[in-house]
Amino acid sequence: MNRRIIFHDPRDIRLEEHPVPTPGPGEIVLKTGAALTCGTDFKAYRQGHRVLLGDYPSPFGHELAGTVTAVGKGVTSAKEGDRVVAANSAPMDDCFWCRNGQNHLCPNLKLHNGAYSDYDLIPPHIVRHNLHALAPAVPFEVGALSEPFACAIHAAEINAVRPGETALIVGAGPMSLFLIHALTALGARIGVLGRAHASLAAARTAGAEAVFTALDGPVEETIRAWADGRGPDHVFEAVGKPETYLQAVALVRDGGKVCLFGGCAHGSLVPFDVHRLHYKQITLHGVFHHNPRHFAQAARLLSEGKVKTDLLIKGEVRLQDIPAFFAANADESIPKAVVRP
Known part of the structure; x- marks a missing residue:
């Protein structure tokens, strides 16, 4: 049997038993080596x-990452026994956005789920476009970090960060650590604004040049002084709240760029000072998800040991304990945990 966590409704997830899947044409079956919890799942x-x-x-x-146990007709990108990491999306090849490298904006986008399972059936478009080999020396949980890291790489790319520029991250959660690694690879000077001292310490260990504590009072002048007296060239909002969207715009330098990386709830409205946006030429970038190019880069950097993964994963939970684990931690901001069958 195949044990799976099934989402029924908010705060209602269940461990269920289903048959082990059989791959159809273009599909593969992946035996889960390791999955990871995610803030978006919470x-x-x-x-x-x-x-x-x-x-x-x-x-x-x-x-997730794991081992291929069965392949369907026509599959050439993997064989039984291969260690791989699978993305949760890929181009469908049948619309304007998919043909132009923006499959994450496809109006028919269906994100793949099923990492919290003994076995997962990977659909043909992901097998074809976004399945990546995992070297024997790379732990499954490290490979599984490719998905969130790809999102951070996309954010850094969309803001066109250049070497030596200052980049402030608003928020010090797990995704901020991925942003630090993505921005470090581009040669940026990185600052992080957060509330929890432990998270800010992790940010500094990950490579942040400076950290700023929001709980200590107004920090705008301190941040401006750090950023060459002008304010940061880039601000990455990594919280996902209207008030921190506003804060990001207030902190960026005149002519700077803001990346809205954190996702707000549907219907959220933000009363931006459009006078400042217009006359100070502030650029706002929304960013969502990733495409195969970002995912491949993330998998490669992780395999090469370029990411301090010990900062990103803190703890382990068994598959059968996932419902209780989510119930106990639903309203907390916690690091990623490894999920093992």
Whole structure:
């Protein structure tokens, strides 16, 4: 049998038994080596998430790596016994966005879920475009970090960060650590604004040049002084709240760029000072998800040991304990945990 965590409704996920899948044409079956919990999964657990999960009930979990146990007809990118990491999306090849490298904006985008399972059936478009080999020396949990890291690489790319520029990250959660690594690879000077001293310490260990504590009072002048007296060239909002969207715009230098990396709840409205946006030429970039280029780069950098993964994964949970684990931690900001069958 194949044990799977199934999302039924907010705060209602269940361990269920299903038959082990048989691959159809173009599909593969992946035996989960390791999956990872994700802040987006916790957000979905609390309030639902139609973009991530589509219709409910739905398989749950989207960051995984494992071993191929069966391949369907026509598969050439993998064979039985291969260690691989699978993305949770890929181009469908049948629309304007998919043909132009923006498959993450496809109007028919269906994000794949099923990482919290003994076995997962990977669909043909992912097998064809976004399945990546994992070297024997790379632990499965390290490979599974490719998905969130790809999102951070996409954010750094969309803001066109250049060597020597200053980049401030608003928020010091797990995704901020991925942003630090992505921005470090581009040669940026990185600052992080957060609230928890332990998270800020991790940010400095990950490579942040400076950290700023929001709880200590106004920090705008301190941040401006750090950023050459002008303010940061780039601000990456990594919290996903209207108030921190506003803060990001207030902190960036005149002529600077803001990347709205954190996802706000559907229907959120932000009263930006459009006078400042216009007359100070502030550029706002929304960013969502990733495409195969970002995912491949993430998998490569992780395999090469360029990411301090010990800062990103803190703890382990068994598959059968996932419902209790989510219930106990639903309203907390916690590091990633490895999920093992």
